[in-house]
Amino acid sequence: MAGASSSVKSSRPLGKATRDAFGRALESLGESYGSLVVVDADVGNSTRTEWFGLKYPDRFFNVGIAESNQVGVAAGLAAAGHISLVSSFAAFIICNAYDQLRMSVAYPKLNVKVVGSHAGISIGEDGASQMGIEDVGLACSLPGFVVVVPADEASARAATAAMMAHQGPVYLRVGRPDVPKVYSDETIKFELGKANTLQEGTDLTIIANGLMVGPALDAAEALATEGISVRVLDMHTVKPIDRDALKAAAEETGAIVVAEEHLAHGGLGSVVAMNVAEIKPVPIRYVNLGDQFGESGSPEALIEAYGLTAANVASAARAVLAAKKA
């Protein structure tokens, strides 16, 4: 099934949406993980868990539009020995069922995989009510949760497999639109908690995840023409954050830009800042959604209007370089 049209301007070739890659990966992992069960809240055809459900109907439970119960049922299945997966829109699975994620999953450390789809403003026309823009921050506030934001289809596949192999709760964030390819299946390396260095550089480091990884690479290319050497990290795992990569970035490049499709508060930028402040304080600038809701519009128009662009990442890079030299 084709996803939405591309919303991210990039020189890279367009790949599938991360939700599609997740859905196919889940479907194929159903065979090797015989204890895997999926609990849906009647959005399986949007989140792509439907593909698993069609292949394994006995292990797929649609409990209706009721995320609190969805998470609780998944917790019970996990407590009985299953690997449970729940998925809905990021806004709903995280915000509607937050206390259930806290109390029935995180506190007892149950093996529940939580997949929030339709994250960010890039879903487009449906508008603010459907846009999960605080999900990463909230997921990071659940003790013991691993929080993952893959950049493209290959990394979403790899992240889905890594999530299943991990024992314990995981939040995986995926998106609706087709996104530019950053990796190929042949070359991708994906390890939870370990950033991928996509490009080496010495003047500053751009740390991105999700659909901002493509624009981060584009920005790095543009900056190279100005003689600026940029390191680019795909920080797909927000928790636990790769402190070694942050230490190297701070010590070796001395300036950091963080780019993400998330509110300023609580997302990757917050986590980077908290850790860098402790390890080695260096100037940091941010490209994110600030402190505001999204709205209706085409994905392309929204991405532009909210500044999630390579041009904005490059501007932030110039600004942080100036601060570094000041």
Added chain:
Amino acid sequence: MSVPIDQLHAIAKELRKDILRMTTEAGSGHPSSSMSAVEVVTALYFGGFLNFDAKNPKDPNRDRFILSKGHAAPVLYAALAHKGLFPHEELMTLRKLGSRLEGHPNMLRLGGIEASTGSLGQGLSMGVGYALAARLAKNGSQTYVMTGDGELGQGQIWEAAASAGKYGLDNLTCIVDRNGFQQTGSSFDVLNMDPIDGKFASFGWSTQVINGNDQQEVLDALNRARSNKGRPNCIVSLTKKGYGMLNLMAKLKDENFHGKPMPAKYLDEAIAEVEAGVA
């Protein structure tokens, strides 16, 4: 099943005395909310219903009891101690730092706890999950969930009720401990959920309404639930909050006695009332 009822009465008294002593020792807790539930917990653990072996508390084929009204943890701890899961004297560590017996049940700390509860409304959903898992495993495992009556104000309860009805989970029994009080007053006034049985019935459940402080009625209701096929079971258990020390509560002019231990100076009197039994 062949446990003489006198023996169950004796166990119920022991559980009530444990509840009183451990909460007074802790200096906090919910003895009255625990005491209303004693006959149901006694029937489950000692009346032949719950297939639970204290020597093998993680047996995957065991039956499960989820105390969704987690603040009544003392009744569960008392039952598990009498089952031999841990030494009886450990009950006196309730709510102290490092104890396995936390203020609300923590399944990571103590085998025999099937759900970490305390945020009300969540236990029945976990019960649906356990019941679905038992159906997949075809192991005949039964799941029992006890909720409070005030707890029924939580919308998640009704999400869970609807989903249990959808799947026809006859291996799931929800017991509503309708003791008539919640934190600030009567649960008939704060948010009256009557008819509770009618609500569950409308979601496809088989329902019963019983006197939940009558040991024989509880046994009979659980027996009927066990033989019921095709639908989940709801037992509306009409009880008295603080059952066993009602005279003392009346003397202290507190018919709710919510969320507080019996002061040490009244403990002997409370124990004596439990020993004497309810006339």
